[in-house]
Amino acid sequence: MSLKERDEFDHNAWLKQKDLTPIETVFLTTLVYLDRRFRIVDYLELLEDAYYKVNLQMPKSHTEQYNLDNKFWYWYPLYSLGFFSLLAYIVAAVTGALLGFYYSPSTAGDPTAAYASMEAIMRDLQFGFMLRSIHRWAAQIMLAAVFLHMLRVYFTGSYKEPRELNWLLGIILISLSMVFGYTGYLLPWNQLAFWAGQIGVEMALATPIVGEWAAQLLFGGFTLGEATIVRMYILHVFILPFVVTALIALHIGIVWVQGIAEPH
């Protein structure tokens, strides 16, 4: 036999020659079993690295180092506005998912199925009125918080050097939030919704070259109807949630990586 019974790769023999408690034996056996299959050892370094990065000790913050806390404390509450908009977004997402179970995006019938389903939610559904109220207020408060967040970032100069791209990302996010609000505003298909949609179509048609194409794509034609409400619904509950959630994650991830821009 050319193969030796106990070479350096014979992990079982290695296990036997050690004096192990049952717990250690089970742990090591499992580890060896998994490692033979998934090569965990290749990822250990990554995990170790991640562990030390997560547990990095924070250096003294700028305001602490120069003892500026007594000068700038009044800015600090404004630094929570971004987090508040995230919270409101989460509340809106949860209530929106529940509302989506009962809403039907259709203009069939009189009044339209969309309007009737909204009425049913508000009148017949247990907790439905409250659900819609929370969803709507969460959206309003998210937008308000986002506007104020942008003002805070402007007046504390937090958009400067390493953070320009996150400022641009923020502009994209605030625009998408407003599109989010607009598409949601159209869904009840009441008078306000219909005529807000009418303005949207007119705006699209006023744009040269791409205008008619955009109207077709977003509103499903030049007059409002079934196609419009279905498109608004898909934008509101499918496309925008994925896109906006991903961009929020990126936005916050960049803040995490770059750190908070402190007042100087």
Place this chain on the structure above:
Amino acid sequence: MSDNTHTTETEPDDSEHESDLRSDGGKETGIVAPDDETPTWSERKERKVGLSRLTYEYFERARREDQDLRTESDYVERDVLGFPTWPHEIIRNSAISLFFVGMLILIAAALPPHFGAPANPSQTPEIILPDWYLYWSFGLLHLDPINPGLAVLDGDKLMSDELYGVLANVVVVGAIAVVPFLNKGSARRPVEEPFWASIGVGGAVFSLTISALAIQNLIPIPLDLLVNMVFVLPLVSGVIAYAILKTMREGYMYGLNRRYYMLRPPK
């Protein structure tokens, strides 16, 4: 060597790499490259040209720069976190979050949303409005009183009022987007840069006045006066903000600021 592009003669300590089959981490692991043409990772690293080489070189340089900055810095790192994440920070954050969500639900309970009549395409309502956060955009669509006409065209307008409004939106968003590329430097507080702070104040006031233009039929002011106020009020508030900040600059904050920059000069 298996890879022809690799120039081994530039590396003096490369003689032991000359064997025909070599694995990535050396001979010990027993991992064999797929074929003779595949360069090993060390060979890829050692290449004199190509993007991978450049990337590697850059990372080396960046790491060295970091190291140098760290050794030069007099930045005091401290031993212990001021606040442990658990439980202090987590409990404080949860308290703030729950309070915020609670307030949201309270408002939702106290102020139920409006739900109007069903859509009726044949009857235009007197007041057409989007949600409040789109008033600024809607106001920009109502700028038709200042859409210029050309004498050559017998006073006809160069572009339609709608296109003018859409372009105004593009201009406003674009202006916000270019701010970080125009205003550079390490100043952070409004007093340090009165000009940019007053631009900000003017912009914030403009977002309010342009929103007032969106709800012009609810405001008992003649339209031409309103349009004038839309542009004059932001200008006035910008000038006032500039004057105030300039005055503050001479005071205590400015001295503090100057001492700080003597300590840490901006790049």
